[in-house]
Amino acid sequence: MTTGTARTVKVLVADDHPVVLDGVTLALQRTSWLDVVGYARTGRDAIAAAARLQPDIVLLDLRMPDMLGPETTAGLLAGTPSLKVILFTAYPDHAAVEAALAAGAHGVVVKDVERADLVDAIRKVVNGERGVTAGIETDAGAVTARHGLGGRGITRREYDILRRVAMGQTNPEIADALGLTRNTVKTYLQRLMEKLGARNRVEALARAHELGLL
Template structure:
């Protein structure tokens, strides 16, 4: 069961998200908060697996909340859900430690997939914001060897939020093989993690 904490200063948004996620058989909403201070207190008490948070709220800014969560509740993975995709929002959030960044107009199935991916350490980025990370959060990717067809397939699954286990099952290969493919992808793209690999792949046109 994925324990989820929802943070948003709009009650109607919180109610909608709670109803949506509570209806999922593998998810439990353990709390709601309208701001950063309340979110920190709830996270410390409830120990959620995933914190789904907006960025622009009264009081503590979203990026500051993400930084504090990383220190005070390091096991909680933070997924941003917001209406803002500007550099001033995206970059500080990811630099602070957000594992994913989605916009509020995302389809609900994409939100479910993102929460499940975040709970298992996966990274999900909205295509609209992925390119903003290039050369800002991570070092620019140097020219490297092209990805193989299988590596592109693995990367496409990762971009959709698949975990290593899910990618392995989809491709009928072992998790170890998936990890090997990811290591090769990181080397070829000149990056060091899943989020950067997805962002770089979008920028280079390697993903639709």
């Protein structure tokens, strides 16, 4: 299998599980045109490592300890616009998948795929394809629509705010990041808590985790 170019493709692997890092590295090292140039265990580490190492591809776990895929993807592309992000997850129907794709991720690969499928997904993304999937029966957007936000009445904006609450951001910080007023953020949070059956932020986050939204 070739990429269609003679150059070596540099890959940064971002995952907080050592066994995943080891397994992915072993799989990719068996492909002559791929070179694993670094690792990251948190989203912030991934962003810093990408800026330092300038990889072509970031293989990104959807759920890093400090942030979800959409925020990590946005941070990666803001710092290094030329790189391409592939989500690498055990949760292809997670609500954050569609948001991460909207943030600029190029594809989604399920963690239990065969090595050949992982390599093929990387090859497709390197060659300019978007929306690449591997190990997923239907496209990520359809899966998310079926299992994610729509069935619970949560809007995309509400979900954006929920993710930022999960990252520990305050109402003023969320307002600044999203270009909203503080009162608007407060209103969104009140609606979220009603939809989640929660009385406060802590209960809202707990309920969101139970529902697989975070």
